[in-house]
Amino acid sequence: MNQEHTVNQKVRQFRLEKNRTQLAIAELIGxxxxxxxxxxxxxxxFLFEHVLKIAEYLATPIELFYPPPFFKQNHSKEHTCRASSASRIAQKFGTGIAADVA
Structure with a gap:
């Protein structure tokens, strides 16, 4: 199973656990x-930005949507780079997402 398929399954799993509709999430991410x-x-x-918005809306840590070592910050330069990029994107898009949903 590839990483993207896993992310898609996690989005569905967490959406169902929180009793949210596909339409609600679709509107959230535009x-x-x-x-x-x-x-x-x-x-x-999914774009990372979409998953980030969905994670915040569902009050679920973004790390749970991606398999390790996506957010792992050691062991290799590639993983560190991915974690740093994810952190920058989270900081850029994380502010105000919940307000946009309300």
Missing amino acids: VSERHYRKLESGERS
Whole structure:
């Protein structure tokens, strides 16, 4: 199973656990419900920014959507780079997301 498919499954899992609809999440990330179904089913891949918004909306840590070592900050330069990029994106998009949802 590839990483993107895992992310799609995690989005679906957490959405269902929080009793949210596909339409609600689609509106949150700014896509049609049809496109969202393709994202969740694995036909398309979520952008990191989408997963970040979904994680905040569902009050679920972003790290739970990605398999290790996506956020691991040691052992290799590549992993450190990915973790740093994720941190910068989280800081850029994390502020005010909950206010946009309300």
